Amino acid sequence: QVQLVESGGGLVQAGGSLRLSCAASGRTFSSYTMAWFRQAPGKEREFVAAVTWSGGSIYYADSVKGRFTSSRDNAKNTVYLQMNSLKPDDTAVYYCAARPTWSPSSSARAYEYWGQGTQVTVSS
Numbered sequence: 001q002v003q004l005v006e007s008g009g010g011l012v013q014a015g016g017s018l019r020l021s022c023a024a025s026g027r028t029f030s031s032y033t034m035a036w037f038r039q040a041p042g043k044e045r046e047f048v049a050a051v052t053w054s055g056g057s058i059y060y061a062d063s064v065k066g067r068f069t070s071s072r073d074n075a076k077n078t079v080y081l082q083m084n085s086l087k088p089d090d091t092a093v094y095y096c097a098a099r100p101t102w103s104p105s106s107s108a109r110a111y112e113y114w115g116q117g118t119q120v121t122v123s124s
Contacts, residue, residue, distance in 0.1 A: 002026040009118030020081040022096030030074040038092035050104035093117040
């Protein structure tokens with residue numbers, strides 16, 4: 001069982017930056033693939049980024065490539081999402097997710113554990 005708690009969301013102007021954190025409980029955090037998803041009002045949950053267990057491979061949605069960076073610190077059981085050059089279209093609730101395999105996925109259905117989400121609002 002893994003419990004995930006996101007933090008770091010907030011209100012920022014377009015062009016600004018935020019850093020999200022996701023703290024995980026559980027001794028086997030290092031064996032989980034971690035991912036970030038987001039969901040805007042009236043839209044489906046969409047993939048943002050995924051980090052393999054070692055942090056050696058990271059995958060991004062095209063919409064955030066070059067602006068967002070994800071990383072993980074297995075010693076701290078934490079995964080991060082650094083978001084730069086934020087746009088109003090990035091406004092959403094951001095979720096952290098985990099799956100107990102080494103292979104990443106961009107499908108929300110592939111993830112077994114979810115955090116409660118943190119709101120990110122980007123004003124124009």
